[in-house]
Amino acid sequence: MEVASAIVADLKSLGPDAQVCHTCGNDFEHPTHTPLVLACCAKLMCRYCFINWCESKGPDRACCPHCRHSFFCNEHQKKQLTFLKFGTLGRTYSAWLRPNQKSDAFESFERKSADLDKHIADNNRVDIRVDTALLLRAWQHVVNGALLEGPSSTPLHHQPVRCAELSLLTAALPFILSDFEGVDFPTDVLFNKLHADFLGLLFRHFVKASMHRYLTYAEFAILSQQPTAEGLGLQPGFQEFVERTLSRTLQFVHVRACEDQTSCVGFHMHGEKQYYNMETRRDGIARDEQSLSDAKCALQ
Numbered sequence: 001m002e003v004a005s006a007i008v009a010d011l012k013s014l015g016p017d018a019q020v021c022h023t024c025g026n027d028f029e030h031p032t033h034t035p036l037v038l039a040c041c042a043k044l045m046c047r048y049c050f051i052n053w054c055e056s057k058g059p060d061r062a063c064c065p066h067c068r069h070s071f072f073c074n075e076h077q078k079k080q081l082t083f084l085k086f087g088t089l090g091r092t093y094s095a096w097l098r099p100n101q102k103s104d105a106f107e108s109f110e111r112k113s114a115d116l117d118k119h120i121a122d123n124n125r126v127d128i129r130v131d132t133a134l135l136l137r138a139w140q141h142v143v144n145g146a147l148l149e150g151p152s153s154t155p156l157h158h159q160p161v162r163c164a165e166l167s168l169l170t171a172a173l174p175f176i177l178s179d180f181e182g183v184d185f186p187t188d189v190l191f192n193k194l195h196a197d198f199l200g201l202l203f204r205h206f207v208k209a210s211m212h213r214y215l216t217y218a219e220f221a222i223l224s225q226q227p228t229a230e231g232l233g234l235q236p237g238f239q240e241f242v243e244r245t246l247s248r249t250l251q252f253v254h255v256r257a258c259e260d261q262t263s264c265v266g267f268h269m270h271g272e273k274q275y276y277n278m279e280t281r282r283d284g285i286a287r288d289e290q291s292l293s294d295a296k297c298a299l300q
Contacts, residue, residue, distance in 0.1 A: 040069035160241035
């Protein structure tokens with residue numbers, strides 16, 4: 001990169017005071033802390049700190065921590081930051097994009113989802129075609145990532161991903177999507193439609209469980225017109241989790257379509273991120289259709 005003009009090859013050439021990164025304190029001998037010489041001021045900074053510094057500051061504010069020289073002063077350099085953060089630069093995929101060794105699997109997954117969270121589906125007006133098999137695969141990918149969170153972070157019984165209501169929504173999602181198979185929607189419209197269907201489904205099960213008997217007539221009348229997470233007695237944070245999962249699922253279709261239409265097949269990995277190939281992914285559809293069939297049998 002232009003902003004890191006040299007990599008120190010011989011650590012022995014460094015003085016005794018230049019054997020560690022002064023930003024993070026790690027020894028330069030660590031494989032992920034390769035020392036870089038910053039072109040602007042000739043100061044040393046490890047590769048790990050340089051990448052994290054650029055990611056956290058963004059293209060407009062990323063600058064040298066020593067002399068404050070702007071790292072990304074033109075559009076080409078800003079695209080380089082996109083490569084560092086999301087692992088892609090046009091049709092090029094990063095081969096070195098790997099999880100942070102200091103993070104657990106869940107933290108790594110959350111960082112890898114930065115491209116899915118860059119834009120929220122609720123504000124995305126770009127059209128999306130309903131492809132049930134693709135959306136189910138994306139939904140399961142996001143849910144599986146949330147299941148990586150360990151009890152040391154959040155007690156298991158407080159994790160929204162482990163709520164019984166999520167299993168209910170996951171089982172019903174194929175039926176909801178199949179009604180609109182092949183239809184083009186603005187992404188935000190589809191997001192709000194699915195979100196409303198989810199709340200309607202939870203309301204019906206709320207009534208089937210006779211929970212409405214604990215409400216006054218006025219409370220039940222309002223809830224029947226506009227179901228809410230609070231009114232349905234959902235676990236705190238569950239609605240926000242569902243909204244985030246749904247947003248990531250829809251954004252997956254937009255941002256994880258593989259640019260390589262020749263050598264990549266179906267759902268596959270580049271670095272540590274999952275992508276799909278729209279032209280050749282049919283190889284994996286049979287398995288998804290079998291899963292859909294099994295889900296239907298389970299609900300009967």
